[in-house]
Amino acid sequence: xxxxxxxxxxxxxxxxxxxxxxxxxxxxxxxxxxxxxxxxxxxxxxxxxxxxxxxxxxxxxxxxxxxxxxxxxxxxxxxxxxxxxxxxxxxxxxxxxxxxxxxxxxxxxxxxxxxxxxxxxxxxxxxxxxxxxxxxxxxxxxxxxxxxxxxxxxxxxxxxxxxxxxxxxxxxxxxxxxxxxxxxxxx
Amino acid sequence: xxxxxxxxxxxxxxxxxxxxxxxxxxxxxxxxxxxxxxxxxxxxxxxxxxxxxxxxxxxxxxxxxxxxxxxxxxxxxxxxxxxxxxxxxxxxxxxxxxxxxxxxxxxxxxxxxxxxxxxxxxxxxxxxxxxxxxxxxxxxxxxxxxxxxxxxxxxxxxxxxxxxxxxxxxxxxxxxxxxxxxxxxxxxxxxxxxxxxxxxxxxxxxxxxxxxxxxxxxxxxxxxxxxxxxxxxxxxxxxxxxxxxxxxxxxxxxxxxxxxxxxxxxxxxxxxxxxxxxxxxxxxxxxxxxxxxxxxxxxxxxxxxxxxxxxxxxxxxxxxxxxxxxxxxxxxxxxxxxxxxxxxxxxxxxxxxxxxxxxxxxxxxxxxxxxxxxxxxxxxxxxxxxxxxxxxxxxxxxxxxxxxxxxxxxxxx
Numbered sequence: 001x002x003x004x005x006x007x008x009x010x011x012x013x014x015x016x017x018x019x020x021x022x023x024x025x026x027x028x029x030x031x032x033x034x035x036x037x038x039x040x041x042x043x044x045x046x047x048x049x050x051x052x053x054x055x056x057x058x059x060x061x062x063x064x065x066x067x068x069x070x071x072x073x074x075x076x077x078x079x080x081x082x083x084x085x086x087x088x089x090x091x092x093x094x095x096x097x098x099x100x101x102x103x104x105x106x107x108x109x110x111x112x113x114x115x116x117x118x119x120x121x122x123x124x125x126x127x128x129x130x131x132x133x134x135x136x137x138x139x140x141x142x143x144x145x146x147x148x149x150x151x152x153x154x155x156x157x158x159x160x161x162x163x164x165x166x167x168x169x170x171x172x173x174x175x176x177x178x179x180x181x182x183x184x185x186x187x
Numbered sequence: 188x189x190x191x192x193x194x195x196x197x198x199x200x201x202x203x204x205x206x207x208x209x210x211x212x213x214x215x216x217x218x219x220x221x222x223x224x225x226x227x228x229x230x231x232x233x234x235x236x237x238x239x240x241x242x243x244x245x246x247x248x249x250x251x252x253x254x255x256x257x258x259x260x261x262x263x264x265x266x267x268x269x270x271x272x273x274x275x276x277x278x279x280x281x282x283x284x285x286x287x288x289x290x291x292x293x294x295x296x297x298x299x300x301x302x303x304x305x306x307x308x309x310x311x312x313x314x315x316x317x318x319x320x321x322x323x324x325x326x327x328x329x330x331x332x333x334x335x336x337x338x339x340x341x342x343x344x345x346x347x348x349x350x351x352x353x354x355x356x357x358x359x360x361x362x363x364x365x366x367x368x369x370x371x372x373x374x375x376x377x378x379x380x381x382x383x384x385x386x387x388x389x390x391x392x393x394x395x396x397x398x399x400x401x402x403x404x405x406x407x408x409x410x411x412x413x414x415x416x417x418x419x420x421x422x423x424x425x426x427x428x429x430x431x432x433x434x435x436x437x438x439x440x441x442x443x444x445x446x447x448x449x450x451x452x453x454x455x456x457x458x459x460x461x462x463x464x465x466x467x468x469x470x471x472x473x474x475x476x477x478x479x480x481x482x483x484x485x486x487x488x489x490x491x492x493x494x495x496x497x498x499x500x501x502x503x504x505x506x507x508x509x510x511x512x513x514x515x516x517x518x519x520x521x522x523x524x525x526x527x528x529x530x531x532x533x534x535x536x537x538x539x540x541x542x543x544x545x546x547x548x549x550x551x552x553x554x555x556x557x558x559x560x561x562x563x564x565x566x567x568x569x570x571x572x573x574x575x576x577x578x579x580x581x582x583x584x585x586x587x588x589x590x591x592x593x594x595x596x597x598x599x600x
Contacts, residue, residue, distance in 0.1 A: 041274035042249050049253075051271040 057187035059179070062118070070135045072123060075186045079123035079131055080174060081147070082184075085158060089145065090116050093159035103169040107159040110173050120184065121160040122174050125149040127167040132156060147171070216402055221420035222427050223408035225589050229303070230406060230427075231434035232296035238435060239289040240394065244387050246282040247331075250275075254334065256380035258373035261336035262461040280450040286328050287453045288442050290476035293321060294535075301507070302528050304516030305407040311508040313400040318504045320393050325501070327386040328474070330379045337458035338468050344371045344379070346471065350484075353494040370464055410581070410588055411517025418586035470545070478542030479535045483561065485546050486554040496558070503565050510565055512573030515581065523576040527568055534560050 058075040060082065065071050068089075071082045085093070093107040094116075111119055125132050127149065133139040134147035134156075142148030143164065144157035154165030161170040176186040204211045253272050255264035268275035297317070300306055306314035333344040348365045352358040367374030405414060414420055421427075445452065453475060457468040473481050480497050487493035518525040534557050541554035582588035 041277050042245065044273040045249055045275055045278055046252065047273050049267065049271040049273060049275070051267060 057185055059183065059185045062182045062184065067117075072135050073186070075122075075174060080186055081119075081121050081123040081135060081160070081171075083119040083121075083158075085117055085119055089158040092145065093157060093161075096157065096159070096161070101170075102162055105159075105161060105170055107161075110159050110161075110170070112178060115178065118184075119158070119160060120173065120176050120186065122172040123147075124172070125151065125154055125167055126162065126169045126171065127152055127154050127165070132171070216423075217428075218422060218424040220402065220423040221405065221414070221417070222423045223406055223414065223419060223585055224421045224426075225408050225410060225585050226406065226427065226430075227409050228430075228434060229295075229299040229409070231431055231438075232292050232299060233401075234431045235435060235438055236289065236292045236296055237394065239285060239292055240387070240390060243282060243285050243289060244391070246278045246285065247384075247387065249278055250282055251384060254380075256334070256377050258336065258376050258462070261334065261376060265335045276450075277446070280446045283454060284442065284445045284450060286331065287445070287474070287476065288438075289324065290328070292438075293324065294476070297321070297504075298528075298532055300407075301531065302518045303407055303409060304411050304511070304513070304518070306508045307511065307516050308508075309404050310400070310407065313397060313404075314508060315505055316393055316397045316400060318501070320390055320397060321504070322501060323386055323390045323393065325477070327383060327390065328476070330383045330386070332474060333376065333379050334383060335458060336376060336462045338460040338462060338466075339455045339458035339471070341371060341462035341464065342467050342471055343473060344375060348375075350494050350497075353491040355491070372464075407516060408585060409517060409519060410585055411515060411520070412581055412585060415584040416586065418590070419584055472543055475539065475543075478540075479538035479561075480542075482538040482542035482554045483558045485542070486551070486558040496562075500561060503562070507565065507569070510569045512570050513576070513578065514573075515578040520579040520581055521572070521576055522579065524569075524572045527564075527572060530560070530568075531564050534564065 056076055058073055058080070060071075060073050062082070062084075065082065065084045067084050068086045069084055072079045073082065074080070083089075090107070096107070098104045098106055108116070110121075123131050123135070128151060130149050130151035132147035132149040132154070134141040140148045140150075142155035144155060146156040146158045146160060146163075148155055149165065149167065152166050154167035155163045156167075156171055157163050159170075160173075162168070174186050176184050179185050200210050203209065250268065253264065253268045253275060255261055265279070268279050270276075272278075300314060300317070329343065329347055333340045348362055348371065351361045351365065354361060363369070365375070366372065367378060405420075455472070460468075472478065480500055483500050484493045484497040487496055513521060513524065515521055518528050537553065537557045538561065541550055541557060544550045546554070
């Protein structure tokens with residue numbers, strides 16, 4: 001628009017041009033602000049709505065879970081795996097040589113202090129978003145007794161860390177806290 | 188912008204334009220497009236209507252992303268838009284009030300056409316395409332009003348679809364076909380939603396034809412006389428782009444005033460009650476832009492005749508180019524029609540008032556008189572005045588009238 005308007009400025013008006021430049025710049029700036037503030041409600045309306053955000057936390061009672069049992073809960077529409085690990089599984093997870101992992105992380109960094117029994121991870125494969133097997137009895141848990149993703153063969157250990165396959169990182173640990181000894185709040 | 192000097196961008200533009208003359212088309216139809224130099228603000232409403240169509244489609248597409256077209260979920264999904272979706276209230280109020288603004292603009296645009304004879308040779312098809320757009324708008328607006336699935340939505344759908352039951356013999360079959368059931372229900376809502384998404388794009392297509400027809404012979408003008416030379420016209424850009432933008436700014440103040448300060452002023456509180464097929468609200472009225480037609484419908488004690496008359500009230504616009512017998516376009520030079528033309532909008536306002544009030548006592552009589560006048564205006568007054576009145580002499584050219592006689596002579600050779 002600026003160049004069209006400028007081409008119409010007739011030569012010979014000493015300060016006419018700077019005045020016109022000023023008017024064009026301020027009008028264009030105001031127009032840009034107006035356009036942006038008009039477009040923003042349209043774009044923002046596509047963001048998660050308030051009722052969606054209200055479902056952002058999930059509380060879980062841990063009492064019914066026996067040692068060695070795994071439970072899946074929904075959090076923000078995604079499955080969260082809760083694993084009450086057996087001493088053998090904890091030991092296996094702790095003894096892994098961390099430096100050999102693609103995503104090096106100690107088992108103690110993936111559980112709450114003093115709660116090594118409880119592993120809480122987002123059950124979404126970090127490769128392309130499938131849900132790994134291993135929650136149900138009889139599922140293929142993969143070579144390391146953790147989880148196995150059927151889509152592209154990623155294998156996770158009893159700490160939910162990526163051991164084999166195309167997954168780039170370990171299964172994500174969601175933000176959560178123990179609200180009591182037997183209950184957690186995820187999110 | 189395309190024609191601005193040499194450079195890489197203009198080379199690319201020329202490369203494209205040689206193969207797909209898009210920029211050249213814009214250049215020709217929006218920049219250079221020779222437009223009568225004497226257009227008044229009455230000529231703003233065409234572009235305003237086009238802008239409103241874009242606003243309605245833009246807000247509608249986003250609203251459709253949040254809306255659920257199911258009888259059990261539709262009402263709640265609209266409430267979710269109002270309460271939970273970010274800026275959902277703004278988008279919905281822009282859309283709902285936008286419909287009112289769209290009709291307001293189009294009605295003014297139509298009155299402009301009637302006053303200045305814009306429907307006369309060679310613009311008959313331009314006018315008729317406009318009537319087609321009006322009909323499509325009415326269908327779209329009615330169907331859209333049903334989607335929130337409140338009480339007014341539901342009973343508007345019931346009443347309007349029942350109009351077709353007035354058709355002898357096959358009326359009931361047609362109504363069942365429209366409903367997809369024994370009453371207005373979920374199948375009705377689903378098809379209405381589908382059509383409400385489709386029809387605006389049909390309107391866009393007809394608006395395209397409307398513009399092709401417009402640009403074939405150019406805009407009419409307040410003098411109603413043809414272009415006679417280059418001194419009669421000015422390029423559309425920047426003269427009318429800036430005039431249209433100023434008009435748009437003024438219009439947006441009105442629109443925003445409704446959206447932000449009286450968003451429900453033009454609607455009915457009953458539509459915030461979920462649809463209930465067992466109870467009809469006490470006082471059923473359509474949206475304001477349908478009130479005159481509604482008044483015509485109610486003025487006739489016979490069901491079929493009322494429906495026919497109501498549809499005729501719109502359809503009669505199709506034949507206005509042939510009802511008008513006057514060779515002069517602009518009412519400026521028509522001493523009688525100049526005044527009579529205003530009686531139509533006055534009559535429409537009276538009909539609107541009648542439609543808004545319960546049909547008892549004098550309201551019925553006034554409604555019948557106003558209905559009679561509405562049709563007499565088109566079928567008696569317009570043909571008769573054209574024959575009886577003596578038009579005042581027309582100016583030699585637009586340039587002559589606007590710039591004085593010297594320019595008129597210069598252009599008359």
